[in-house]
Amino acid sequence: MWRCTQRTLTQVCGNTLRRRNLSAAVNQTLGIIGVPFGKGQSKQGVELAPDLLRENKLREVLQNGDERLVITDYGNLEYAVDERLLQQQRQHYHHIRNYAEFMACNRALIEQVQLMLQKNSQFLTIGGDHAIGFGSVAGHLQHTPNLSLVWVDAHADINLHTTSQSGNIHGMPVSFLLQQLRATWQHAALDEIAPNCLPKDQLVYIGLRDIDPYEAFILNKFGIRYYAMDSIDRVGVPKIIEMTLDALSPQNKIHVSFDIDALDSNVAPSTGTAVRGGLTLREGISIVEALRDTNRVQGMDLVEINPKLGSESDVRSTVESGLEILKSMFGYRRSGARHWSNLDTGILEREV
Ligand SMILES: NC(=[NH2+])NCCC[C@H](N)C(=O)O
Numbered sequence: 001m002w003r004c005t006q007r008t009l010t011q012v013c014g015n016t017l018r019r020r021n022l023s024a025a026v027n028q029t030l031g032i033i034g035v036p037f038g039k040g041q042s043k044q045g046v047e048l049a050p051d052l053l054r055e056n057k058l059r060e061v062l063q064n065g066d067e068r069l070v071i072t073d074y075g076n077l078e079y080a081v082d083e084r085l086l087q088q089q090r091q092h093y094h095h096i097r098n099y100a101e102f103m104a105c106n107r108a109l110i111e112q113v114q115l116m117l118q119k120n121s122q123f124l125t126i127g128g129d130h131a132i133g134f135g136s137v138a139g140h141l142q143h144t145p146n147l148s149l150v151w152v153d154a155h156a157d158i159n160l161h162t163t164s165q166s167g168n169i170h171g172m173p174v175s176f177l178l179q180q181l182r183a184t185w186q187h188a189a190l191d192e193i194a195p196n197c198l199p200k201d202q203l204v205y206i207g208l209r210d211i212d213p214y215e216a217f218i219l220n221k222f223g224i225r226y227y228a229m230d231s232i233d234r235v236g237v238p239k240i241i242e243m244t245l246d247a248l249s250p251q252n253k254i255h256v257s258f259d260i261d262a263l264d265s266n267v268a269p270s271t272g273t274a275v276r277g278g279l280t281l282r283e284g285i286s287i288v289e290a291l292r293d294t295n296r297v298q299g300m301d302l303v304e305i306n307p308k309l310g311s312e313s314d315v316r317s318t319v320e321s322g323l324e325i326l327k328s329m330f331g332y333r334r335s336g337a338r339h340w341s342n343l344d345t346g347i348l349e350r351e352v
């Protein structure tokens with residue numbers, strides 16, 4: 001009888017389970033890198049997001065989630081373009097805007113992510129546009145080859161240089177990561193900077209609703225798993241998460257690449273390619289909480305916040321939404337479950 005009640009309670013509020021997870025999280029260390037890169041698309045402003053999030057108390061917000069989290073901010077990434085990349089661009093990728101800058105930035109990011117993972121148990125990459133998803137995930141893969149990727153986005157970002165209609169490289173990062181597609185970038189010397197790549201069955205998309213025709217063709221040809229908004233409407237976020245986790249290898253670490261435009265444009269309007277009909281903030285938080293509760297998330301990106309787009313209040317709500325997502329990923333629980341270590345737990349005895 002008692003056992004049954006206990007189990008039911010756990011199912012309902014999940015607190016018993018959560019508390020066990022909390023103790024597993026002792027000594028979490030988080031490295032943060034800002035990547036003010038906006039050349040994967042053409043709108044100015046996305047490069048301002050890392051510093052804007054810092055000004056809006058990024059560190060405090062994360063710390064509020066779990067006061068034992070040790071945070072190291074590595075500042076903003078710097079990179080330099082070299083002649084070899086310019087030559088690749090001239091000879092092979094002249095139709096792709098800013099190819100050389102893209103490669104230079106991601107090459108530096110691949111190194112930076114590995115450095116952060118040598119010193120920290122988790123890392124966070126703040127963009128910038130989603131072109132940096134390549135370097136962030138590729139760096140993660142060099143450190144942890146057995147990796148799964150959850151790409152939360154309105155877009156699939158899986159264009160090839162031959163299929164992109166916009167020429168914007170923020171619509172292509174996933175094609176640099178997948179084993180099955182990287183051959184299409186044969187002149188990019190990917191084997192030198194990022195030999196490890198991602199098998200297609202370790203990628204799941206959530207939140208898609210604006211897929212280009214050739215992207216749809218690629219997704220279907222390779223049988224890549226994606227849960228577009230219509231599936232989320234049909235079965236709801238908990239089921240989507242269950243299917244996502246069932247699909248990914250249970251022993252793998254997880255990288256979550258979160259494009260702010262996955263959220264509906266009413267909660268995240270200040271972004272370059274906003275699409276209506278997206279995730280509510282609560283759905284976004286639920287997704288992140290559920291992934292985080294696996295204790296397997298080792299890296300995360302937050303990208304595409306553009307403070308130059310929309311009104312002042314648009315920018316405020318977009319930044320707030322982004323911070324809520326990060327807060328839930330790195331410690332905060334809506335249920336109130338937390339560590340008591342920094343609380344004065346004698347307070348009740350003294351007062352009563
Ligand atoms: N990361 C993004 N917001 N990507 C939007 C990509 C839009 C479009 N599919 C393109 O390739 O240009």
Ligand SMILES: [Mn+2]
Pocket residue numbers: 130153154155157170259
């Ligand atoms: Mn994206």
Ligand SMILES: [Mn+2]
Pocket residue numbers: 153154155259261262273
């Ligand atoms: Mn997007």
